[in-house]
Amino acid sequence: MKTMKRPLAAALLGMAGVLFSASSFAALSEKQISVMDAIKTEVKQDTLSYSLIESLTTEVGSRMVGTPGADLATTWAVNKLKTLGFDKVWIEESQAQLWQRGDLTLQITAPFPHKVVGLALGGSVGTDGKPLTAEVVHFADLAELQAAPAGSLKGKxxxxxxxxERHIDGHGYGKAVGARVAGASAAASKGAVAFLMRSVGTDTDRIGHTGVMRYDEKHPKIPAVAISNPDADLLENMFTRNQPVSFTITTNASGPTGKTVTIANVIGDVTGSTKPNEYVTLGAHIDSWDVGTGAVDDGIGMGIIMAAGHYIAELPERPARTLRVILFAAEEIGLVGAEDYVKRHADDMSQHVMGAEWDFGNGEIYKMEPGVGPTALNAIRDFAEYIAPMGVALASTNTAKGQSDMSLLGKAGQPAVNFAPDGLDYFDFHHTENDTLDKVDQDALKVNTAIYTLFAYFATSSDTDFRK
Known part of the structure; x- marks a missing residue:
């Protein structure tokens, strides 16, 4: 395993005797600043987080719940955390529903036949290997589909x-993903026999974007498929010809299996020196979809937080609080591992003093939003001032609950910080065959790893009660 060219311990020794002024950072001691200066210098030069992502994508690859890759990822993560210096490493198992993807063939059959590229949405039923052909009705968005008259889509x-839309903070996802989650049941409620949608993605590649969808048990379960953006353009061009448009979907094995499968959160602690039962948590999710190798979603998150834990573990003097890294299972199918974690740790959630997750973005972090008590904001402001030269602005709001899995810990009372990285290209690769190692921005990764390591040290070495 590659570690830093110049270990933090050596860097800190080399800085002995240097005077640091804490006057600009009232909540940070001179000792904290000296350690953080060393972290900032050394981690920004290191490639450990990238090496971890390379290892994950090469030796494991895709990690969909219920597949051999998911089990392999658990073993990989346990071994890596031990190698990286975490003194406590364990797994917490629970159960999740098993869904399997089958072969998929898509074609526009009239008025002009064309092969189409797409992916079944996660949880979708199939066609039992039989072609399903029907006329297609075009809706601009989910709201228009939901407003269609009852029975108007019978047999269609x-x-x-x-x-x-492409945005740096990815907020276009929220406007688009509703159709992916609820579109199939909305269509079925109007009598439709299948549901198609333009992929939730910002690319122009001929690849489909998958992702979880949900059936409303009040309506029939129908096949749900996302087609590539270029094929969506092609299909929409058909509608301008004022002729009926028909489409054929054929899948042979796709669908819920009715079975459950064992999943596992992988957890590693770097135990604190004087407050070992106070936990600062860093989270990412260990699972991925079965397409691509899960490098960006969420290999980047895994690499960053595992590396951050390693850097804290190798400090010559441990911080007071424990740093806990949580690799959550089954995020892609609905935060299942995070739900289990909160249930298991309900009795000690009050000892979870601060958390942060990485599950979005590829570029450099440009903003930090806290979610802490009013008194703790002073310490957060000082930390924000320290990292401001790294291009990180402090948000004007104080409403962070944690991203993705960590949001459930936030709802259970854990204070949080949300870091906002540049996500302009994130949805070019998200949930696609193109989510591979070459897409990782290695320069941004170094900076982001340094920022997460700085945050981990700040929170674990701080006396601040972030709830107050």
Whole structure:
């Protein structure tokens, strides 16, 4: 395992005797500043987080719940955490529903036949290997589909063509993902026999974007498929010809299996020196979809927080609080591992003093939003001032609950910080075959790893009660 060219311990020794002024950072001691200066210098030069992502994507690859890759990822993560210096490493198992993806063939059959590229949405039923052909009805967005008259889609295929917008903070995802989650049942409620949608993605590649969807048990379960953006354009061009458009979907094995499968959160602690039962948590999710190798979603998160834990573990003097790294299972199918974690740790959630997650973005962090008590804001402001030269602005709001899995810990009372990285290209790769190692921005990764390591040290070495 690659570690830093110049270990933090050596860097700190080399800085002995240097005077640091804490006057600008009232909540940070001279000792904290000296350690953070060393972290900032050394981690920004290191490639450990990238090496971890390379190892994960090469030796494990895709990690969909219920597949051999998911089990392999658990073993990989346990071994890596031990190698990286975490003094306590363990797994917490629970159960999740098993869904399997089958072969998929898609074709526009009229008025002009064309092969189409797409992916079944996670949880979708299939067609039992039989072609399903029907006329397609075009809707601009989910709201328009939901407003269609009852019975108006009987025997037809509903298609939602909403095109996701590209934004640095990824907020276009929220406007587009509703159709993916609820579109199939909305279509079925109007009588449709299948549901198609433009992929939730910002790319122009001929690849489909998958992702979880949910059936409303009040309505029939129908096949749900996302088609690539270029094929969505092609399909929409068909509608301008004022001729009926028909489409054929064929899948042979896709669908819920009715079985459960064992999943595992992988957890590692770097135990604190004087307050070992106070936990600062860093989270990412260990699972991925079965397409691509899960490098960006969420290999980046895994690499960053595992590396941060290693850097804290190798400090010559441990911080007071324990740093806990949590690799959550089954995030992609609904935060299942995070739900289990909160249930298991309900009795000690009050000892979870601060948390942060990485599950979005590829570029450098540009903003930090806290979610802490009013008194603790002073310490957060000082930390924000320290990292401001790294291009990170402090948000004007104080409402962070934690991202993705960590949001459930936030709802259970854990204070949080949300870091906002540049996500302009994130949804080019998200949930696709293109989520591979070459997409990782290695320069940004070094900076982001340094920021998460600085945050981990700040929170674990602080006396601040972030709830107050």
């Amino acid at each position: 295929i509903a298609y939602v063509g909403y095109k996701m």
